[in-house]
Amino acid sequence: MVETVAEGRVRPRGRSVITWLRRLESATRPVDPQTREAMSRRWAELPDHVRTPAQTLGRIAVGCEGTHGVFPRCNLACTPCYHSRDANRVAVNGAHTRREVAAQFAMLRERRGPRAHAQLIGGEVSLLPPEDHAAALQIMRDHGREPMSMTHGDIDYAYLEQLATGPDGRRRFRRLSFAGHFDMLMFGRRGIERPPDEASLNPYRKRFADMFATLRRDHGVHSFLAHNMTVTPANVDQVAQVIRDCHGYGFGMFSFQPAAFVGDDHRWHETYRDLTGDIVWEQIEAGVGTRLPYRALQVGDERCNRTAYGFYVGERWFPLLDDTDPADLRVRDAYLRHLGGLNFAGRSVPLLTAKLVRVAATHPSLLVLAAGWTARRARRAGLRSLLRHRIRPVAFTMHSFMDAADVAPAWAAMQRGQECTEPRLRATQERLRACFYTMAHPETGELVPACVQHAVLDPVENAQLRRLLPLTPRRSA
Numbered sequence: 001m002v003e004t005v006a007e008g009r010v011r012p013r014g015r016s017v018i019t020w021l022r023r024l025e026s027a028t029r030p031v032d033p034q035t036r037e038a039m040s041r042r043w044a045e046l047p048d049h050v051r052t053p054a055q056t057l058g059r060i061a062v063g064c065e066g067t068h069g070v071f072p073r074c075n076l077a078c079t080p081c082y083h084s085r086d087a088n089r090v091a092v093n094g095a096h097t098r099r100e101v102a103a104q105f106a107m108l109r110e111r112r113g114p115r116a117h118a119q120l121i122g123g124e125v126s127l128l129p130p131e132d133h134a135a136a137l138q139i140m141r142d143h144g145r146e147p148m149s150m151t152h153g154d155i156d157y158a159y160l161e162q163l164a165t166g167p168d169g170r171r172r173f174r175r176l177s178f179a180g181h182f183d184m185l186m187f188g189r190r191g192i193e194r195p196p197d198e199a200s201l202n203p204y205r206k207r208f209a210d211m212f213a214t215l216r217r218d219h220g221v222h223s224f225l226a227h228n229m230t231v232t233p234a235n236v237d238q239v240a241q242v243i244r245d246c247h248g249y250g251f252g253m254f255s256f257q258p259a260a261f262v263g264d265d266h267r268w269h270e271t272y273r274d275l276t277g278d279i280v281w282e283q284i285e286a287g288v289g290t291r292l293p294y295r296a297l298q299v300g301d302e303r304c305n306r307t308a309y310g311f312y313v314g315e316r317w318f319p320l321l322d323d324t325d326p327a328d329l330r331v332r333d334a335y336l337r338h339l340g341g342l343n344f345a346g347r348s349v350p351l352l353t354a355k356l357v358r359v360a361a362t363h364p365s366l367l368v369l370a371a372g373w374t375a376r377r378a379r380r381a382g383l384r385s386l387l388r389h390r391i392r393p394v395a396f397t398m399h400s401f402m403d404a405a406d407v408a409p410a411w412a413a414m415q416r417g418q419e420c421t422e423p424r425l426r427a428t429q430e431r432l433r434a435c436f437y438t439m440a441h442p443e444t445g446e447l448v449p450a451c452v453q454h455a456v457l458d459p460v461e462n463a464q465l466r467r468l469l470p471l472t473p474r475r476s477a
């Protein structure tokens with residue numbers, strides 16, 4: 001009950017109702033004002049050539065983030081490997097990981113706004129004891145990040161269980177995101193030290209995905225899984241079959257990384273430059289069995305990233321947006337204008353619904369667009385198939401890192417405020433400016449593209465870490 005005691009004054013209960021309504025209004029705002037501000041800043045920084053109607057940076061999100069120097073070591077060997085040579089000479093140290101993750105994400109939160117997707121990445125994440133791994137994820141969440149742990153996938157269910165549930169056996173995460181990296185260029189996996197081909201890794205891919213299904217069954221922990229794969233001339237002709245064989249395993253994303261000359265040059269064994277993005281993408285399309293319309297939504301620069309979002313119904317894949325269909329492009333434009341910045345990850349269904357209802361109430365024409373889009377998707381997929389099969393969202397993406405030999409001089413020139421004129425270096429600078437994958441350096445206040453981290457900064461950083469965290473601790477005198 002609200003009682004007025006004098007003009008302009010209300011009793012505490014009245015104030016609490018007003019406070020509650022204010023909180024409700026704030027919580028159901030479609031886009032957080034700080035997120036909107038951070039996205040506007042990102043959009044303003046983007047070079048002109050990527051400010052296209054399809055661009056998502058600065059309109060849906062600020063981009064992805066990743067850690068560096070927090071656990072550089074890995075216990076598998078890859079050819080190629082983008083880690084610098086010293087990475088494997090740095091001891092894993094949970095206290096160091098927690099400290100660095102906290103510092104890097106405090107900076108990312110301050111400079112890039114309250115929400116982003118972020119990768120807990122470095123060497124092999126499962127070399128961290130589960131408690132330190134869980135603490136790092138929690139730090140990232142506390143900074144508004146939706147974390148994804150990057151692993152080679154050679155892990156045991158017991159590790160996952162300890163990560164998800166904690167020492168008291170109680171669930172500590174309702175949802176985990178993992179990317180498992182599987183390809184025949186990785187050596188030392190238990191049970192298959194030197195994979196003869198990609199197909200021989202399928203049981204390991206399946207086992208990895210199955211562990212998360214078990215985790216959900218045993219502890220109610222949901223998961224999002226990505227499948228990562230490096231592509232070189234040695235395995236490019238097997239990409240299509242990997243997709244055909246594994247699309248139903250439970251991965252929500254298949255990500256392919258054409259190899260670049262970056263990291264440890266002892267592990268460069270092939271002529272990666274024979275491989276173009278078009279060749280790899282053709283193989284991905286062959287595996288999916290249809291054209292992948294990656295121009296509907298662009299993430300940064302097309303030379304760095306292609307992504308096609310869609311879903312399987314049975315064995316057939318359908319795009320969420322067809323980049324040749326004007327009606328779909330109108331949906332895309334309306335989404336970017338009115339829903340860009342709305343964060344779906346980690347939100348409860350009632351809260352998301354409330355946000356969407358507010359948007360629809362202000363822009364009722366969106367409902368007409370949404371109805372048309374749904375009808376088109378249903379027509380394409382076929383009602384009978386939709387009734388027979390579950391819809392499985394699966395995205396396909398290709399991320400093409402750049403060679404260290406290009407990134408180093410291009411970045412050095414950018415630091416001096418110089419534009420490169422040599423075409424290859426000019427293209428490198430354009431891509432670095434449109435980068436969607438950022439790493440933070442609290443010690444210098446710099447935010448850098450991951451290409452710069454791996455090509456320029458990692459070697460120095462890991463040499464320092466090697467002294468700070470030696471594999472064999474020095475004896476005190």
Ligand code: SF4
Pocket residue numbers: 300304305399400401402431432434435436437449450451452
């Ligand atoms: S990390 Fe490199 S390849 Fe990836 S988006 Fe950034 S600049 Fe492009």
